[in-house]
Amino acid sequence: MAAKKPSTTNKTTQPAEATVAATDNATETVDMTGGDTTSADTSPRTAEAKSRFNAAIAEAKAGAAALGDEAKVRAGQYRDEAKHKREDWSGEARNKAGELAVEGKHKASEALSGLSRMIDENAPTLDEKLGAKYGDYARNASRNLQENARILDEKSLDELADGSREAIRKSPATAVGIAALVGFMFARLFR
Structure with a gap:
């Protein structure tokens, strides 16, 4: 009896592929399981298109980087201008507030002097109607107000x-x- 040779069948683990269509730029292949894949053709036109595309991307990146740098420079300039304007405005406001405070101090001093004069003018009336004791209180208050007005004006x-x-x-x-x-x-x- 002759020994039977085992039959050899092609049992590969990779699916078989079949070419469906070919173009100048790519070859489309379909595997036997139903999926399709595209492999790039290395023709001169494809290489030229890739290099132009990569050059365009590089140029866009460089342009974006230049715009970013310019934006940073301008932002720094605007920040410096704003800082200087703020300092100018702050200095002007401080000066104006100082002027208003001096003016207010002068008006308060005048008001105290006016009140002192009014009390001093009415002291004789208080002497007559309420007595000398109340007139003296009014004169004393008038002197104190006048002294405070003088101090306010001097300081x-x-x-x-x-x-x-x-x-x-x-x-x-x-x-x-x-x-x-x-x-x-x-x-x-x-x-």
């Missing part, structure tokens, strides 16, 4: 601010009471 804003801070530290309750009284007087005055 600088920094000295006044320091003096106010010190007075508030020494007697916060008195400072709150005076602020409430001044607020009430302004409310009545501008009503």
Whole structure:
């Protein structure tokens, strides 16, 4: 009996492919399982198209980088301009506030002097109607107001601010009471 030769069949693990159509740029192949794949043809036209495409991408990247750099430079310039303008405006505002504070200090001094004169002018009337004791109180108050007006006029804003801070530290309750009284007087005055 002759020994049977085992039959050899082609059992490969890779699917077989069949060429469906071929063009100048690519060959389309279909595998036997139903999927299709595209493999690039290395013709001169394909290589030229790829190089042009890559050059266009490189040029676009360079353009985007240049725009980004220009945007950073302009942003820095705008930031510097804004900083200088802010400093200018801040300096102008500080100067204007200083001018207004000096003007306000002068007006307050004038108001105290005017109030002092008014009280001093009415002191004789108080002497007649209420007695000399009340007239003396009015004259004393008038002198104190005149002295405070003189001090207010002579001192600088920094000295006044320091003096106010010190007075508030020494007697916060008195400072709150005076602020409430001044607020009430302004409310009545501008009503």
